Amino acid sequence: MSSNEFAVRIEGLSKCYHIYDRPRDRLKQFVLPHARRFAGKSTQNYFKEFWALRNVSFTINRGETVGIIGRNGAGKSTLLQMICGTLSPTAGSVEINGRVAALLELGAGFNPEFTGRENVYLNASVLGMSRSETDAKLDEILSFADIGNFIDQPVKTYSSGMYVRLAFAVQACVDPEILIVDEALAVGDIGFQYKCFKRMEALKKKGTTILMVTHSTGSILEYADRCIVMKNGELVADTTDVLAAVLAYEKGMILSQAEAVENVKPQNETLAATAFSVPDLQRIQQTGIHREVDEKRFGSARAIIEKMAVIKSDGTPLEEKPMVKAGEALTFNFTLLVAEEIKEAVLGISLSRAQGGDVWGDNNIAAGQPFHLKPGKYYIDYKVTLPLNAGDYLIHCGLASLDNGQREELDQRRPMHKIKYWAPREQGGVLYAPVKVSFKESADK
The missing domain is CATH 2.70.50.60 (abc- transporter (atp binding component) like domain)
Structure with missing residues (x-):
């Protein structure tokens, strides 16, 4: 890794979309402003502005695991796409320090006509790995994905679970310096999710920087060193007190649910x-x-x-x-x-x-x-x-x-x-029943 301490640096990041009420407004916007400027007249816009992200700034240090939470439409996925370079910002800058592996959406980066094996090599090459490096990692990737003979079938025949198994296996097994996961693991079964989180723990111990977006705040509490909370395209909290951030977020979610139901009244009040x-x-x-x-x-x-x-x-x-x-x-x-x-x-x-x-x-x-x-x-x-x-x-x-x-x-x-x-500490399974350990050395030598 680079000797610099940061992995991701965001400054004043904003993203604005143009929303058109009618298809013909898009044509008007393309033609009329140019014509009005040519005629020396003032121009007008035929769209509404929607700011998916507005003036977001933060720095993530190497080796940090950062959870990003917020309601649907808060701007989380837009933020990650700009960090990965798949989306251009309207304003601001993104500086990345290290190899990025990203799992943004199901099957992203896969060619549906290629087999799973061919897509492994395709994805690995996008991540900057040579064929010989991929050959060395192939057995590990296939073992982690665990999709059997389907590895040599076109991925268009895969189920959603098989998609995510293969996609995560590639991204996690190529030893990324920065791993970004956006809710994609939600489609996997609980056993595979556990396997993925254990892999993420191993990457964290190796110093990999991890950004994770998930609606499971339990996962944020368990794995994140830091929590970023998004709301309406803005950063509203950035703290290492992960529990406090999750409590505030959950409280807001529960209150909004209660309001939604309380506002529904029977017709005869x-x-x-x-x-x-x-x-x-x-x-x-x-x-x-x-x-x-x-x-x-x-x-x-x-x-x-x-x-x-x-x-x-x-x-x-x-x-x-x-x-x-x-x-x-x-x-x-x-x-x-x-x-x-x-x-x-x-x-x-x-x-x-x-x-x-x-x-x-x-x-x-x-x-x-x-x-x-x-x-x-x-x-x-x-x-x-x-x-x-x-x-x-x-x-x-x-x-x-x-x-x-x-x-x-x-x-x-x-x-x-x-x-x-x-719970005060991590345990496997559903019940929280911590053991009490007694340890005594035998007096016999």
């Missing part, structure tokens, strides 16, 4: 608290959806789960302190609206990993507490302590009727919310 009809509840069910977590909601709506709040052990809502410590007691507070009598109701809750797979679940019937619901409004608390490992989890809730042994789905909400756990 004058309903008394104890007078709900099934059509009223159906309207609430159809409109009260958490789109940020891609909620799927269905059921007859004779009774519904209007709200579910998570209260932490110190009495504060999750919105105020959006990180949950492993083993911390939680209260799930449900608000139910009931239009018709439900003689035997079951209210269930479960948690799954963000990548899929339930890790915990329970309901009132299993807990020995049957519910007989009459028309009206109910508040129900579920209290539980979950020793979960650090990571992102989804909360799923469901309300059903078991009258006469026949199950009727009343209101299924999958998922309804998300929740993030953190």
Whole structure:
């Protein structure tokens, strides 16, 4: 590596796009300003300006692992594309010090007609490697990708998982000085994601600079030395206090989700608290959806789960302190609206990993507490302590009727919310159960 201390230096970086309302406005913009200037008249623009990035400056030192977070449209991917040189800035400068390997989007840089093996050599040559250097790395790349005989098939026949396996294998196995990963690993299975992060840990130990964009702030907490937060194309935070940055970001995300749902009101807002009809509840069910977590909601709506709040052990809502410590007691507070009598109701809750797979679940019937619901409004608390490992989890809730042994789905909400756990140290698996180690040397020599 160069003796310089920085790997990436950004100064005043901005990117502006021209947005045209109609196709003919693009033609007007191409012709009319030139004609008006030639005639000595003032010009006008036929487009709107959209600043995807505005006046961003920072320096990343060699060997740092930097997480970049922000909502969709915050400018994260635009920033990485300009760092990689695949996008030109409107203003500002980018200075790179080292070989860059980037995984920006699925299959980027692959020729779909080439085989996987041919694309390995193509990508490696783009990264500045000679054929002999690639030959020396080929077995390592193929072993990491683990796609078997498909390596000699055209990549246009690959699944999304096979694409990302091969793409990451090439980028990570060529010993880059700067590795950039933009959410591409999200399409891989959980086993491959774990394998990738272990590879990134090995690269980090070797001194590789890593920039990672991901919506999994758990990964940011686990791997990043520093966190950059983007919002509306601007840099709003740049700190080595990664936990504080993630807490602030998660709090904003949860509050925005709550606002989106709270702003959805039933059409008849004058309903008394104890007078709900099934059509009223159906309207609430159809409109009260958490789109940020891609909620799927269905059921007859004779009774519904209007709200579910998570209260932490110190009495504060999750919105105020959006990180949950492993083993911390939680209260799930449900608000139910009931239009018709439900003689035997079951209210269930479960948690799954963000990548899929339930890790915990329970309901009132299993807990020995049957519910007989009459028309009206109910508040129900579920209290539980979950020793979960650090990571992102989804909360799923469901309300059903078991009258006469026949199950009727009343209101299924999958998922309804998300929740993030953190633990004092890294462990494998889902449960956080640290071992206590005793070590004693034998007295026998």
